[in-house]
Amino acid sequence: MTLKKTALAALMVGAVVAAETVTPADADIVKIDAGYRVDQDASNGAFDGVVVSLGRQTDLHFAHPYSVPGKMTISALTDVWVGGSPVDWDKNTTTTREQVGGANVVTHVTKSGDATITRTFTIDGASTEVETVVEGNPGTWVKVSSTSWINNLVTGYTATYDQQKNSFHLTPVDPGHEVDVTFGQGTRTSAVAGSTQSIGETLSSDRNGVVGEFAGVQNGSWRESLDSTGRLETSVRFDVTTPQDAADSDGDGLPDIWEEEGFTLTDGTVMDLPRWGADPQRPDVFLQLNWMPSEFEARGCTSRERFEASASGALKFEECDGANKEFYRPNSDMLKDLEELFDQHGINLHIDAGALYASRIDLEDRHGGPNEDVLPYSKFAFSNDPNEYAGQLQQWREDLLGERGAVWNVGVLGDRISAHPRFIDSSGIGLKGESFFAAKGAGLDNAELNGTILHEFGHVLGLSHDGAETPERQAYKQLMETYPEGMQERNRIPEYRSAMNYLYQFSKLNLSEQPTTAGKYERTSNRFLYERCPEWVKKNENCFVGKSNIPADWDNLVFRSNYIGRAEGIVGLPDAEERVVREDMSVYELALAASESHNKEAGLTLNDEAGNSIVVGRDDNEINVRVQNKGFDAHTFTVTAHWGNGQEVSREIPLPGMPDKKNHIRDLALPLQNLDGVTGPNTPIELVVTNQSNERVFAETYEIPVADYTQAEAKKVLAELPAANADQDRKNHVEERLRPVAAPNASASQNSAAATKVTPRPKPAPAPVTETRGPVQEKPAEKGSSVSDGAIAGIVLAIAGAMAALFGWWYNNGGELKLPF
Incomplete structure (x- = not known):
């Protein structure tokens, strides 16, 4: 009924x-x-x-x-x-x-x-x-x-x-x-x-x-x-x-009768809460997740047939080569983890992530997932004016939920917040009682994204960086109005073990379960209430040290809002102050705070600045990645790429720990030599990172654009290219990529060298890696020697060339060499 x-x-x-x-x-x-x-x-x-x-x-x-x-x-x-x-x-x-x-x-x-x-x-x-x-x-x-x-x-x-x-x-x-x-x-x-x-x-x-x-x-x-x-x-x-x-027996803002019998919106939309698992005796929270398409998807790089053998087709390939291939969708396993976390604390969390994941919700009732109409790809989801952020979050709620907002909350996943210096490296932003945004493009891996979703959704449900709203919190906030930016509220309280606390956002997927007693100075002590964090925090950061009594987060979530249960204007709402919760720590600072609990773990992103595409017929194709040590200690990781008909290549990369801000991230190029089974317009490449204990710490599959032109097609493209209506730099890039295909003999020696199984050294990062080496002493030539260093080098290169040619002949003949003995 x-x-x-x-x-x-x-x-x-x-x-x-x-x-x-x-x-x-x-x-x-x-x-x-x-x-x-x-x-x-x-x-x-x-x-x-x-x-x-x-x-x-x-x-x-x-x-x-x-x-x-x-x-x-x-x-x-x-x-x-x-x-x-x-x-x-x-x-x-x-x-x-x-x-x-x-x-x-x-x-x-x-x-x-x-x-x-x-x-x-x-x-x-x-x-x-x-x-x-x-x-x-x-x-x-x-x-x-x-x-x-x-x-x-x-x-x-x-x-x-x-x-x-x-x-x-x-x-x-x-x-x-x-x-x-x-x-x-x-x-x-x-x-x-x-x-x-x-x-x-x-x-x-x-x-x-x-x-x-x-x-x-x-x-x-x-x-x-x-x-x-x-x-x-x-x-x-x-x-x-x-x-x-x-009547709302469980206090979740949804009328018991809705949870028992469902209801129908004025536009005819059926809200079948009983079928979705709602329970009038247990709080139910509904969260719809929507996300932007990647730039790669938005530019049509995934829905194309083979790149046309023309100047326009090659330029499209070049465009896809440089497009950001990172996607913003969550992982279904992490969404299950969130639902289980809420379930362990007596709350039914129902997530609608569209076709990706939605437990007990029929496909026709799902509204989560990508939404290009409301959420087209954009490097920055918000303008540079922070005063507009609240309106943007409210508009998303209206556009993505409409009347369904009587039951559903909504969160948006995308690239970065904005180019504003305060937000360009922030992990997310939340508006109490409205919606939130998680900036996956700021470098978040799946675990960090999950922690950020919990953190920002906590803001929507009434929690701040120091927990629930209390008179004590308001008194401290008023006291610290003149404190420096980033210290105008209680934050980084070591004793407050919650994902709402910046210290634990990336390391503790939980909210506080017990009341927290913290601090050493009275609010009326006239002392500055921030000091260096304890050593065990391992962070050169300031922590709040005012005496505090923070109630348990799980016991103080605010499920009611202006929308839930359609009780606008009657609900006891937060005060009239601006409710956008601003994040004052960058993604790096959050990750550093969590680094001790993430030793031997790594993250990986594609380095699309260096380009990521394959030109069949070239011998120097490579996948360019950026590897990050997530731990506090230095570690050596192995990165492996899998593609085609079972081909793979692995490279080791030593990385300092996260305290080395400049060097704990390095760029690495993985050569893709054997292209059997690789055809256009795209091919999947799985990237896996393992640590020295042979544990998988990262695994993801990316679609990489492929130009599989024949020699004649490549020549045709190059002939049309000068007249193409495109920027000269783009045309130069296309010509550089296709020239070896159009004239393969020009790179025969390169082809021969590419056939070897020798592992090259990792490609250096744009930001130089500081390495400590012993002193290098230049050895003088021995007295009486009539052979110069240059001559010796020439001889060595000649021998190396002959060996490479012999090895190429051997490889091209099946790798067999029959000797007469």
């Missing part, structure tokens, strides 16, 4: 979750500077944390942890005029408090001329009544106005009116708390509307029960001269209930 969300409230109007009306024993009224705060146990739904101030406005905070909206605030205003003059609540007011019959009562008594105005707030579980009594001389003209509204309302409430009770029943358009607003008898006007302006238009009509199209604002007013008793009594009462369609 599926239910349209707009019909849920009407269907379930009689089935409500009754809130406790008896004040729990631990209810309390606490004196604070602004007045009195009333605290109640809200586990079954109650007004809790209500601050009854002296002024005209009191915010009534209602909470029900097992409901879709969770929290709701009703602002209640009381205005009184005596003899035409407004009453000033800040003057001549005394306050008392008491508990009466289990209810919490706060009373303000204000003197205004000859009149006494008494306002009594009675807070009892899920009900609050504000009674206003004016006492004065008979015949005095008095006006009392009670106005209330539901804060942050976006989608609105509708209302019905009960004339006998003078009561409005407010029903949310989307699943949320229902409210009965009841005015005392004798009102001159009573109305509900969508705005205070609309309410104002009804005050001159002297009518009761006016119901507007929406009902987010309510008002009742009394206007009369005091009778012989010299007394006017007025009241407004708020009763909150949580209907069954808003």
Whole structure:
């Protein structure tokens, strides 16, 4: 069975979750500077944390942890005029408090001329009544106005009116708390509307029960001269209930009824949550992952037939040669790891990565995966203006999810964030309650990408670099506003073992499971609260050392948002400050912090700056890679390429540890000599990295463009090339690549040398590798020698050439040499 969300409230109007009306024993009224705060146990739904101030406005905070909206605030205003003059609540007011019959009562008594105005707030579980009594001389003209509204309302409430009770029943358009607003008898006007302006238009009509199209604002007013008793009594009462369609037993923001029966969006899209594995008794979080195509894919290099034997075809081959071949999709195994991690902590994580991976979600229901319409390839996903990043993340959520955002969160994977110096090397960016971006193109391997997805998704779910939002966190943030950039919040707290902490983003695929007690200096100590990190961190970095109490991450994830459960405007949202969480550490700094736990591990990327393509007929084809030592210690790795009909080549590459920032990454060229089985337009090449323990630490397959022109075709291309409409550098590059194919005899000696099995030394990196060698001493020629060094070198080269030619003849004849003995 599926239910349209707009019909849920009407269907379930009689089935409500009754809130406790008896004040729990631990209810309390606490004196604070602004007045009195009333605290109640809200586990079954109650007004809790209500601050009854002296002024005209009191915010009534209602909470029900097992409901879709969770929290709701009703602002209640009381205005009184005596003899035409407004009453000033800040003057001549005394306050008392008491508990009466289990209810919490706060009373303000204000003197205004000859009149006494008494306002009594009675807070009892899920009900609050504000009674206003004016006492004065008979015949005095008095006006009392009670106005209330539901804060942050976006989608609105509708209302019905009960004339006998003078009561409005407010029903949310989307699943949320229902409210009965009841005015005392004798009102001159009573109305509900969508705005205070609309309410104002009804005050001159002297009518009761006016119901507007929406009902987010309510008002009742009394206007009369005091009778012989010299007394006017007025009241407004708020009763909150949580209907069954808003019940959320597991607190994940999704109504139980959605998880039990599914529902249908207004455009007809079926959200079959039960089939997808949703459980109303266990939190469910849905994450859709979309990614950009690689530049190689975006330029059409993977969907072509054989490169045309023409100038335009050769130029297309040249374009594919230099295109970035790194892809941004995740690995299905790492997504399973994420789901298992959440499952171990009592949460069902459902990932939709399109055809790549989506457990229990039918293919026709999947929306994850590459999306070239919304996410075309771009080296930088964002502009250079950080002020635009929040809007970009919000727009992605709208474009990729639409109404499905009632259930799904979304993350985007791509190249880099932007060319802005602060973000060019950052691993990602997240917007609380919206979406996130993971910059795989910043050099992240699969493990680092997984840690980054968890980190950035943690931001979406309400976590910061120092965990959940707490008053302590806000106090520290305010204190450190003048600290240097990158230190204006608590970060790099060694004791806080969470992927949200930069120290562990790449090394600990987990969130904190226990509360963290950390630091050594009080917030009020007037000390600078960053010091060098402990030695075991092995990082020349500053760590936060202020005393901190950080709650466990897993216990404080915020599943509700402006979208989840379609409870816009009612949910208790983060404060109004900008919610983009900026990352202050580069990918290198994050990897360095994790390097001790990644010894003997390596990463690899294609070095497309050096070009990666194959020209059949050339003897010097090679695959150019960039190898990175992920560990703290130096290590020698072996890189192996597999291609064609089982061919392979291996090279060793020694690398310093990550503390050597310039040299822990080196470039390596792997020669591709035997091209049997290699045809255009592309061929797969698997690249594998093993360590000295013969453990695979990296394996990935890449598509490499192939130009398999015949000699005649190569000559034809070169003849057309001068007239081609292309940059001269590109034409020169094409000519350089195809000349040996068009004139193979010009490189016969090279072909002969290429047939050998000798392993060449690795190609040097663009950034020179610093190697420490012993002193080199030049040996002088022996006295009396009549042979020069140049002559000796010539003889050696001649012999080497003859040997190479002999070896080439032997190889071309099947590698057999029959000798007469």
